[in-house]
Amino acid sequence: MDKTTAIIVILCCAGHVLSAAPPSVHRQWRVSEFTFTAADNHEGQPQHVVFGATFTGPDGRVYDVPGFWDGGRTWRLRFTPPTPGVWRYQTEAVERASVRVVTAYDSGTVRGGERPVQVEVPTEGAAEIRLVVSDADDGASYDHADWANAALVGEDGRKTYLDELKPLSASQGHGKLGLRTNVPGQPLRIGDKTFERGLGTHAHSRIAYALPPGCRRFTAEVGVDAVVKEHGTVRFQVCLIYPRDDRVGRRDPGLHGKTGHFTAQPAAGPNPLHTHGGLLRVSKDGHHLTYADGTPFFWLGDTWWFCPSDLMPLEGSTHPSIPSAYQALIEKRGHQRFTVIHMAFLGEIGGVSPFTSGKRGADWDPAYWQRVDRYMDIANDNGLIPVIGMGWTGNPLKAEDWRLLWRHVVARYGAHATTWLVCGEYNVKDAQDRVPRTLALGQYIKDMDPHHRAMSIHPWYHKGDKRQAWEQPWYDFIMFQGGHGAVPPAALYLDAYGREPAKPVLEAECRYEGIHEHRAPEVREAAYEAIQSGSFGYTYGSHGLWYPTQDEKDTRFDNWGTPTPWWEALERPGATHMGHLRAIYESVQWWQLAPAPDAVTVTTERDGMASVETLYSLVDHFPEAAAVNEHWCRLHEENTGKSMLKSIFLHPKVGEPAVLTYPKYDLPRPKANERITLVLALGMNRKANLKDPKNPSDGVTFSVRINGRTQLKEHVHSHGWLYRAVDLSKEAENPMFLELAVEAGPNMNWDHALFRHPIVVRRPTNTPEPLRNVYASKPPRRVVTKADGDNAFVVYFPREERIHGRRLNGLRTGAVYTAAWHDPRTGKRLAANTVRTENNGCLLPLPPDNQDWVLILRRGESVDSR
Structure with a gap:
């Protein structure tokens, strides 16, 4: 990104800030960054400082912008000026906590079948111990983990086993905590060793215990439970909570009360995110999204759930001739005219993920987020908006930890051209305890966002989606998951489009190319049917990219389809066809089109059908x-x-x-x-x-x-x-x-x-x-139509549709229209011809041959050359 960074120069004396230089030049719709140095060292507990600023624009409008810790004594603010002119800011920093959290042990990745690992952690002075198990962020199942012989050792050397103590809290990703057994209720067994004492759990897991007076150390043997054999990869962590002096309400003099001003120049540049602003809004009619300045925004997304991560690295790749996997992906999709990338942060960067680095007391790692910064910058540089969801199906962080994580995400990337997806499949199997917490988190994110951009949440597939988020005030547009089988019925989108009050409708996961061997024609059919029936865009996916298959030997998720290396999945033809789809719709004022399900009538049945x-x-x-x-x-x-x-x-x-x-x-x-x-x-x-x-x-x-x-x-x-x-x-x-x-x-x-x-x-x-x-007594696929009153019609004819007689209704009698066929495989437009309506509509010309086609009709005898 062409990012302007205003570095406030801090002159320090005995650790206190004396003065700061004014920031440099800034520009509307670009990220401006401000850097501050704290007087106190908050490393290890930055979540205990609430840091932010109010930005006041030339029109008097005030924005409350959260800030974030970036390592050491460095704190930052990022802001995008929505209008040109003179802006002023004032910072605030208030300390709110009275504990210190330390990660005292980290096992790294532990795999199924390995021998138990000995753990011994000194606990003197700590008030609480937290036992954490993550899934090593590989997305795999089978993550049964054991804290065998877990015990607290006192001054006299006597052991108190945790399986006889009541935890302060306990949560895990599957089943219930096993006391002296694994989660399925079998004896604890790691490798070839069986244990009579200990705890059996399943990632993601957090178990907290109060430490009694005189406790000197914690001991255990840890590993993947043998019930999963060689499957399963987990990570064990021991976190200690120490009391500290009461500093609630204290204001760090290096962060609090700092003021400044800057001038934002008008928006400029060829990148539409810089010209129009990538902070998306809902249109006035409630049926599509716009750029920040009101320009219609065509949503064309790709799906990279395991991004950012080392599976899509910034430097290097698993293909010997591609120096940067992520750069190659971004440049390809940018060239194909995509506008959005779905990201769920599944996977690690350097062994760290947001579900460890964003958690209180567990590996708060600024280096991780500094790497993620580059992912966001590169996407925006190429005109792409990251749609950020954190995790999948309710990662079992506590509500406080989720808020901490999302405060950091909004503070760090709220000035970028991004929007929020909350998480993936928030209501899978309608978990009663998880859904309300997730919906409350959506409201927290909306309230934290200074720009209140349009946001949504990724649901379960449409037959299982109970639509709990639809009435939430923060839920700005309806998101569907059509699934990876048959094309969803048009009524799915039509009914949502017709709701009052209106909300934009989006198909966000349907028929990924390569899943269940779906080819480009099946992908096109799903995309056009969704858009023609009311979706304001479409999110594509390719098997081998939603999870980036690393090479020919990588068989993860092969139950969804034939494993395809990411560089081959990147070249699937369906993505190119999606670019043509966008061009076809943008050849008309697509935002003026509305579904017209009754516009085309069938006048002749298929041969032979009536006599069966x-x-x-x-x-x-x-x-x-x-x-x-x-x-x-x-x-x-x-x-x-x-x-x-x-x-x-x-x-x-x-x-x-x-x-x-x-x-x-x-x-x-x-x-x-x-x-x-x-x-x-x-x-x-x-x-x-x-x-x-x-x-x-x-x-x-x-x-x-x-x-x-x-x-x-x-x-x-x-x-x-x-x-x-x-x-x-x-x-x-x-x-x-x-x-x-x-x-x-x-x-x-x-x-x-x-x-x-x-x-x-x-x-x-x-x-x-x-x-x-x-x-069927009707054609297996129906023609779907969108119309701008009687001025323009877009008609999609699915592949293998035997066209006998098709009549377009709703046209003015005697009006003249130009009709042009568009090939969705190539984007090419065939020569236009003129049709004149009759009293009962217009008999449509037949498509050139048996494939899917898009027909566009416009009033008048002239048509542009596109």
Whole structure:
């Protein structure tokens, strides 16, 4: 960032500040930084000093700006002047605490299967001990941890075991604290050693005990519990709380009462964050966001949940020819015209994460945050706004610790072009104790932010989202997680768009490219459907970037899709198509468009659809079937947005096929010129783990046997649906004996196979393909439209949409429109043609070929060259 830094020169005598030089030149919408030197040394307890300043602008408006400690005796203020002119400030610093917190022991990373580690910590003079276990910030599960033989040792050498004391407080990420057992209730075991005494817990964990008089030391043996074998990586810390002199209300003379003034020059520069201001606002109509100066802001985001971290380093990378992974990512997305990056701070920098460095008494590390500064600066330099969420699914910090962490984040990055996401999936599984605390934290962040920028919170997937945040006063725009399966129904966005009072609607996590083998066409479909139905933008994601897969051997999160190194995930075509999406919408006044779900009517049905008659559904007769070998077998419901499809869900074991039998399958005889057909869609559940989708030995084999004869056998080793039909017209034996079978490949794990709503239909002998059309009386994907009154229309035609007759309604009779097709794969615009409306609307021209297309109509015969 072109950051202007005003360094106040401190002249010190006996540790006291005597004077300071005035700051230098500043500019509207740029970060201005002011540095101060404390008279007292607050290192180790900076949270006990409340430091900030009031900034008064040329119009008399006052901003309360929090400050932050930056190591040693250095404290800083950062502020973005929202208007040019003369600004004045005055600082305030008040001490509020009477304890000192010291991290007395840190194990570093401890892995499953390792031998127990001996811990001995002197405790003389301390009043409280806190035992902390983090997950080493690798995002992995299995983090069962043991404080074996944990004891307090007195002056006489006698031990008091903690498993017989009541803790002051205890919290952990999974289960309940085990006393003399691990969390599952089994004996404590680290490596090959079993313990009779101690505590069993699970990261993230904090257990606090009062220290009795005369306590001299704490001893324990620590390690990952053997219940997880070689899995699990944790970090053990012992923090001691010491009493100190009562200094509440004391004002540090080096920080308190400092005044100054500066002149902010008008905004300038090609970067839109510098020209328009990156402190986002809600538009006046409540349907989109704007830059700080009111210019419409098109939200096009990418997802990097493990950023900032050493997984996306500033210097170096796991690719030998890329000197900076983070710089490469930022420059690529900036070139593709992205505007937002989602960050959740999952992962460490130099062994430190915000969930240790931001916690009271545990590794407050300014060097960590100074590295994060560079991440924010580089993003802003490239026109990208970091959307900051801290952690995932309610990291179990206490409320006071969360406020401390977020005060530091807002103080440090509130002057940057950023906004706040609070945390990821705040309401997953609707945890009653966590959600209210998280919502209160959202209000704290809003109140702490001097600019009160537009903010939101990342929810669970839309079917599980209870929408607890929607009525919160700090919740400025509605955020959805559409999930990574079927495209969410348009009604999801339309209903939210139509709420009163209006709030902007955003699809923030849907169909990441590469997850469950989703390709660019599926990504485009989800993005256009969301925006056409009311979303003011879209957040893209790529499997291999949301978690940056380090190399070909990194198999973390392979249950979501084939592992792809980050440099390959960066080049997926869907991201380029998202840039074209933004350009297509910005070719019109996109912020004036509103969803028009009834604007396009279907005038001709698909060929062959009207004569298909469903005779029999195997799903409806599922209770009559019998599962052979007692394999897991159940019904699975899928809401496609148009209808509810039910699948028969089988879970085979390697070497043992899962078989479902229908012993009395009685069907009517076919009439002349028709056939009775069993129609099947074969596929694997998205959770099926394909080690190598290109290896035929992976996957599952589907079979259909009738009266003991195999009529269909298909091997599926990729995600997606395979449509097949079995002709039953010539079966002489009726009722027939029907068997559906699934066999797992030798390399499979989590073998979830589905017969998607298998049905028997009566069809004419000349009924055309595709068989997928049998499943719906309407097209499986509908045309979605946005309109600016009757002045402009944007129509999205999904891929594989057989266009027969499409009529656009709501046009003025006799008006002339120019119609131009835009290719969402390339961004290219085909030659425009002129259409004239009739009394009943306008018959739309057909798209050039069978792919997805965007049609833009504008009133008048001329159209620009874009």
